[in-house]
Amino acid sequence: MVVYNVIPIHSLEKVFPDGDPASMRIDTVTGLAGETVSFQLAYRVEDMVDAGAAKVAKGMDGHSSGRVCGDDERPTLAESAVNDTCVNQFVTRVTVSGLLSAHAHVRAVRLVHADFVAYPGTIDGAYISDRSGSYPDLLQDTDGWVAFMPGQWRSLWVDVELPAIEETDEEMEERTSALEFAFTRRDGAEVARASVEIHRIPAQLPELTLQHTEWLHADCLAQWYGVPVWSDEHWTIVERFVRAAVKRGVTMIYTPLFTPPLDTVVGGERLTTQLIGVTRKRGVWSFDFARLERWVAMCRAAGVRQFEMSHLFTQWGAAHCPKVIARVDGVERKLFGWSASATDPADGYPDFLAAFLPELDRELRRLGIAGDTVFHVSDEPVSDNLDSYLAAKAVVMPYLKDYRIMDAVSHVEFYESSACEHPIPADDAIEPFVRAGVKGLWTYYCCAQTTDVPNRFMAMPSYRNRILGFLLYVYDLAGFLHWGLNFYNSQYSMRPINPYTEAGTPEGFAAGDAFLLYPGPKGVPEESVRIMVLEEAMNDLRACRLLESLAGRDRVLTLLRDGLDHPLTFADYPHDAQWLLARRAAINDAIHALSDHALRVTA
Structure with missing residues (x-):
């Protein structure tokens, strides 16, 4: 029995x-x-x-x-x-x-x-x-x-x-x-x-007002499924992953103008996935935006509200260029990459950007998304990279004056020196930026945020993932960024991984850092516990915003702090799933009571 x-x-x-x-x-x-x-x-x-x-x-x-x-x-x-x-x-x-x-x-x-x-x-x-x-x-x-x-x-x-x-x-x-x-x-x-x-x-439940991006890696999808980049099969698969991300609270999509210069070993390269067609004939540049137009139409149909253009310079310092494939006088070749300086006129990249960025600006305006587009210079520069970051930014600023330039920057001197007016610090480095009064502040976390603060590693309890929603509200943040919606490579893209059997790699990424979606059979994404809990976090934030609209921000903060003898911060929050669930229940009860009252008054 x-x-x-x-x-x-x-x-x-x-x-x-x-x-x-x-x-x-x-x-x-x-x-x-x-x-x-x-x-x-x-x-x-x-x-x-x-x-x-x-x-x-x-x-x-x-x-x-x-x-x-x-x-x-x-x-x-x-x-x-x-x-x-x-x-x-x-x-x-x-x-x-x-x-x-x-x-x-x-x-x-x-x-x-x-x-x-x-x-x-x-x-x-x-x-x-x-x-x-x-x-x-x-x-x-x-x-x-x-x-x-x-x-x-x-x-x-x-x-x-x-x-x-x-x-x-x-x-x-x-x-x-x-x-x-x-x-x-x-x-x-x-x-x-x-x-x-x-x-x-x-x-x-109101619409999510937070801007939320989880970086989509189109090359990893082509690589895993064995389909040609930007073939019809690839477009279909990419759209499915975009729709899955939007369904769970993503509002902004990382857009590969050129192959993203992210997580690539110096001198190495990732599978080419650039959307922009580039031609140079007898020294004159021309650009084909057909794929970008298709990308924007696909993303908008899927519910994407904002676009972020891929980084214009290499990660960790902006010293070099992304890989750019171009047809030069009838021959296709790699025009820029690790061998080219980001800012030396002799290597030609500043002149290339001078031709390209005004054309891109016109195209973004034609597509109606210029007001919803942000740009990146370089991902995660540190203090030693301040000069190279400033030099790279100076190359693009004349053409991007009407756009936000945002970067994952955790060293406050980048903001204080005006090198980056829209910094995105990691959640374990956010306090100096809060004290500096950064307007429209975002945050992010990745593999380095391992102690005290929220993150979503598989080895962490789920409350440590979900607490993000309440903290985003307490800090009144404007956005959240994460680099890994579907990254199926080892660190520096040295080799592809199978996320079903190798969720974490000793080369650099603890399990749960690099992806939220699994590459399911027949090009259909399979979700994780972590993406569902992240959606719950975003729904907690949305519920807080609804209660704020009914009773004011102070009422929400009072409910979130009830029973605590210290402020709720990214580094100090209750490590207790039941506490978190009880706080959401209190938010729900307050909304319910106010909604019932409004219905009775209306009746």
Whole structure:
């Protein structure tokens, strides 16, 4: 005799085979109209004897988390069945019923092996582990099939897309409804059932006003899927990844004017992915913007609101040029790259930019996106690069006066010297920029933000990912940047990686840093736990903005600081998923009360 255990739990618990999700049990999930809310169903099959003993030891009531196969008599140890049964006998099919069942999406949370999960000597106490192993991260559709594992916990990820106010029919006026999950064996016998109440607050989740970019790497998609760059197959795949990013809160897309000069070993190069056609004939430059026009149309159709042009100079100092492929007097060749100086007129790059940037400006205006476009000089320059950064910026400034030039810069002297008027500091270096009063400040994190501050490594608990939303609100930031939506290379692009088997590489990136989306079969992206939790963070921010519009910023800050004896900062926040969930519940309750009051007054 066996027990099929199914326990609804919140979204911030990472379920490991030997974990104990019972203490994370939930009964209700609450969200705003138009919000995607998520939770999990932890499941395993176990001996009835073991299950009974566990309930006694933990004081569980045992009334409905699973259903026993067979009669209700407690078996003896000799009757234990799990270990004597072929594991494929525990395959079930899950079906969902209830008013919101058509809005629910169920996926399996898969374990992903990671050899490299943390940087030795640079971790804090808020990691799940610093050791290689398998971490729950990949979300995969299973067409409803669920394989219970004897004595090992797994989980299903459930998203519910709550209907927006304008989409609501009369049935949805009922604010709370149950989702029922039934698990049946192949022979049709029901073996487990779970239920979660879904509470929809009748107030619309507002649009995300934060500018949010996760860098899309078009070359990695062509490389993984083995399709020619900018072939129809490549365009189709890129569009799917763009749409997946926008669905989860990305508003701005990294646009490869030329092959991005990012994460490339000095002297090496990445697969060419430039959108701009370049020709020089008898010393005269001309540019083909057809691919850029197609890119902009595709992104706009997918819901992209802002565009960031790829970096005009190399990473970490702006000393050299991006790779530029051009047709020169009828012959295609690499015109610029590591061998060319960024600013020496003898190497020709300043003259090239003098011809190109005015033409690009005209094209961006023609396409209607000039006001929603930002430019980059060089990624992550440090103090020693200040002079080279200034020299490179001086080359482009005459042509980009009407655009924001933004860069990931964590040394405040770049701002104080006016080298970078729109700096984007890392979240562990943000305080000097806050004190300097930078207007429209953004932040970012990457592989270097390993202690204290938020990040999304697989080895970190999910609350450390989700706390970002509240912190973005507290600091009243204008944007968030991350470099890795889908980077499937080792550091410096020395070699391609398989993200399904090598989520972190000893060459430089801890698991979870380089990508949020997996390259699924047939060019369809597969999501991660981390991108779903990041969406929850952005939804927390949106909920805070809604409450601010109803009750003022001070009311929101009071709720976020309730019970704390210190300010909420990027380096100091509660390391507690339950605290975070309770703060969002308080925000929801305040919105609900104010919305109900407004409805009563209107009536």
